[in-house]
Amino acid sequence: MRLDLKYGRNELELELPVGLKCKIFRTKDMPIVKEPAAHIRQSLDDPIGAPPLRELVKGRKDACIVVSDATRPVPNREVLPPLIDKLQEAGMSPEKVSLLIATGIHRAPTPDELVEILGEEILRRYRIITHDARERTRIRRIGYTSSGTPIDINEFYLESDLKIVVGLVEPHFMAGYSGGRKSIAVGLTSVDAIRTLHGPAMLEQTGARNCELKSNPLQTELLEIAAAAGADMCVNVVLDSSRKIADVFTGDLALSHLKACDFAACYSTEPGTGLYDIVVTTAAGYPLDATYYQAVKGLVGALDILAPGGSIILAAECSHGLGSVEFREGLELLKQVGDHDRFIEYIAEPAHFHIDQWEVEMLVKVLRRARIYLYSEGLSEEEIDLSGATQINSVGTGMHLALADAGQKARVAVIPEGPYFIPLAAGG
Numbered sequence: 001m002r003l004d005l006k007y008g009r010n011e012l013e014l015e016l017p018v019g020l021k022c023k024i025f026r027t028k029d030m031p032i033v034k035e036p037a038a039h040i041r042q043s044l045d046d047p048i049g050a051p052p053l054r055e056l057v058k059g060r061k062d063a064c065i066v067v068s069d070a071t072r073p074v075p076n077r078e079v080l081p082p083l084i085d086k087l088q089e090a091g092m093s094p095e096k097v098s099l100l101i102a103t104g105i106h107r108a109p110t111p112d113e114l115v116e117i118l119g120e121e122i123l124r125r126y127r128i129i130t131h132d133a134r135e136r137t138r139i140r141r142i143g144y145t146s147s148g149t150p151i152d153i154n155e156f157y158l159e160s161d162l163k164i165v166v167g168l169v170e171p172h173f174m175a176g177y178s179g180g181r182k183s184i185a186v187g188l189t190s191v192d193a194i195r196t197l198h199g200p201a202m203l204e205q206t207g208a209r210n211c212e213l214k215s216n217p218l219q220t221e222l223l224e225i226a227a228a229a230g231a232d233m234c235v236n237v238v239l240d241s242s243r244k245i246a247d248v249f250t251g252d253l254a255l256s257h258l259k260a261c262d263f264a265a266c267y268s269t270e271p272g273t274g275l276y277d278i279v280v281t282t283a284a285g286y287p288l289d290a291t292y293y294q295a296v297k298g299l300v301g302a303l304d305i306l307a308p309g310g311s312i313i314l315a316a317e318c319s320h321g322l323g324s325v326e327f328r329e330g331l332e333l334l335k336q337v338g339d340h341d342r343f344i345e346y347i348a349e350p351a352h353f354h355i356d357q358w359e360v361e362m363l364v365k366v367l368r369r370a371r372i373y374l375y376s377e378g379l380s381e382e383e384i385d386l387s388g389a390t391q392i393n394s395v396g397t398g399m400h401l402a403l404a405d406a407g408q409k410a411r412v413a414v415i416p417e418g419p420y421f422i423p424l425a426a427g428g
Contacts, residue, residue: 005395005416006285008317012375014280014395014414017403022412023276025423028267030238030246036075040082040235040248047233048251048259053083056162056232057090062098064160066167066183069103070113071287071294073243074168077119079235083164084122092162098127100157102187105133105194105355107324129156131188139190145224149197152190153229165234165253169260171268171422173300173362174203176213179236180257181226189225191355197221198358200348210301210422211269213261226253236260240267241417273423275307277410278402280395282418283316289418292316292379292387293323293359298418299366305413305423311371311405313398314389318378322386323356330360331386340364363388371405373398 003024004011016022033039044053057063065083068074080099087097099118101109108130114123131154132138140155157163167179175182186197197218202208207215234256236249246267249260283289283298295316302312322328333354337343343364347357366372367388374389375398384391392398403410415421 003414003416005280005315006282006289006418007315008289008319009286011285012315012395016414017399020412022414023273025270025273025413025415025421027241027417027421030240030267032240033245033247036078036245037082039245040079040250041086043235043248043250044083044086047256048249049255050233050251053086053233054090057087057092060092060162062096062160063087063092063162063164064098064100064157066100066102066157066163066165066187067117068167068183068187069101069106070109070117071106071290072168072178073239073287074166075237075239075243075245076117076166078245079166079237079248080118080122083166083235084126094125098129098156098160100154100188101128101130102183103131103133104186104189105191108132133189133191133194136190142228145221147221149221149225150190150193151225151228152193153184153225154188157184157188158229163231165231167234167236169236169238169249169257169264170420171210171264171301173210173297173419174198174208174358175218175222176209176211176216177257177261177264179260180234180253181222184229184231185222185225188229193225195353199353200344200361203358203361204344210304210419211265211424213258223254238264241420268420269422269424271424273305273413273425275310275411275425276305276413277307277310277406278313278399278412279306279310279415280313280315280399280413281415282314284418284420286317286319289316289318290320291323292318292321292376292383293327293356296359296363296366299370299372300362301419301422302415303366303369305425306370307411308369310369311373311402312366313373313375313392313395313402315375315395318376321378322383323359326354327356327359328386330354330357331388334360334364334388335386340368371402373401
């Protein structure tokens with residue numbers, strides 16, 4: 001059997017051994033929006049739990065549109081033109097419209113990435129601002145959540161008269177699903193707030209996981225922060241496996257996001273799958289597999305169906321290497337400490353907080369349970385050594401090694417789209 005795995009900007013062919021029993025987990029076929037611009041315009045006229053955009057614009061002096069950075073494949077070039085047209089039809093002039101890039105703790109987009117995110121015409125015509133979580137002078141603390149997390153929000157966003165958030169809804173390995181409230185509460189916050197939101201006290205709780213909202217402590221915090229910051233309208237997009245728009249859910253920040261999550265769950269999850277000795281997965285191709293930092297999501301996405309002591313084979317190009325300097329330092333610290341539990345205990349101390357420690361923490365969740373085989377053309381031998389994985393020269397080689405360990409009767413699963421489809425074991 002031959003399968004195509006998402007890898008970089010292309011696909012990677014995997015040929016499975018003859019006679020191997022294998023379960024393939026794919027995103028279920030979604031309906032495709034045939035005329036995205038018209039569909040988006042309609043959603044702005046008839047939003048979920050909110051007035052139409054034309055009503056919201058009345059009396060507003062300016063508008064801020066929040067968009068994600070280059071790590072998310074949000075189809076902004078399809079969403080933004082009809083959205084901006086609607087603003088202008090309602091009387092908002094172009095010079096009063098700004099776009100704010102919600103980077104969270106990520107680096108600022110490069111000029112080429114800005115073109116990819118927004119398109120050249122929008123870059124020419126509108127004011128573009130990039131959030132910086134480290135720049136305290138541009139962030140305002142407006143209070144604390146009921147559990148004590150600081151509510152720190154980008155000052156430009158707070159001062160904008162009309163606030164619109166555009167995001168992509170897909171499974172997220174900490175927050176349950178991306179999009180909606182996360183674009184504000186994480187995308188526009190400070191390092192101090194992320195220290196709590198992405199700290200061990202939050203992430204070691206069982207509810208902080210893929211596709212879980214009701215018992216997810218991070219979801220609770222994000223909703224409270226986003227409500228305090230305010231948003232007049234949220235445009236939530238769900239994409240199919242080929243990254244075409246499957247549907248758009250526009251309206252009230254919380255209500256529209258829940259509708260989008262319910263829709264996405266019908267196509268991107270499968271409960272009651274049982275456990276597998278070997279799971280082959282990806283980081284969903286570019287842009288998510290551009291760094292090992294993001295590729296960790298593919299590993300975590302496979303974890304729920306992995307049998308104890310099993311193997312995960314990950315295909316991730318990592319064309320931009322490991323990721324941030326801080327993430328690399330976190331991996332070096334993990335290697336230096338040499339023990340998973342002691343590493344978590346160390347970073348749990350406030351004095352030991354380190355940016356991007358949370359991604360290493362999520363990697364530790366995998367390393368506690370799995371052997372990782374990694375196929376990547378973008379990482380050096382030194383970087384592979386820090387990854388916690390065994391380097392392989394092909395996915396087929398990884399399969400051979402994993403079968404040698406588990407036996408020819410091993411239960412095998414393949415997730416070609418990686419973290420975009422989350423299989424859940426019974427009770428998961």
